[in-house]
Amino acid sequence: MAAGIIWRAGRFLAARRPEGTARAGYWEFPGGKQEPGESITQALLRELREELGIECESVAPWKNIRHEYQELRVEIYFMHVTAFHGEPVPMVGQELRWVSPEEALALDFLPADKAVLSEIAPPDHPDG
Secondary structure, three states: EEEEEEEEOOEEEEEEEEOOOOOOEEEEEOEEEEOOOHHHHHHHHHHHHHHHEEEEEEEEEEEEEEEEEEEEEEEEEEEEEEEEEEEOOOOOOEEEEEOOHHHHHHOEOHHHHHHOOOOOOOOOOOOO
């Protein structure tokens, strides 16, 4: 799984999973599954294009974790996105919110994503 931490002015984009999806109502970092033949970065670029309608310019790997849900084991590759074209649009019915790292701690994030929230800080970047 690829997850994008999309930065703008010291805040990052959080997405709330829509009704009718697995783990509906939880907040998460936008992204998704890697398709056969894709690198993890290519997967993130595709997912952000499909889910948010943005084209990423600057993507930097940050860390990866493994998390075990009751019925599922995932490995998530988190990447900082510090430059992109377009305005994020909720193309799959999700709610979007720009939050500071501190504000994010009060949101009900997916357990796998919550594991890294306390470590997130804006990267050194003019827009971050």
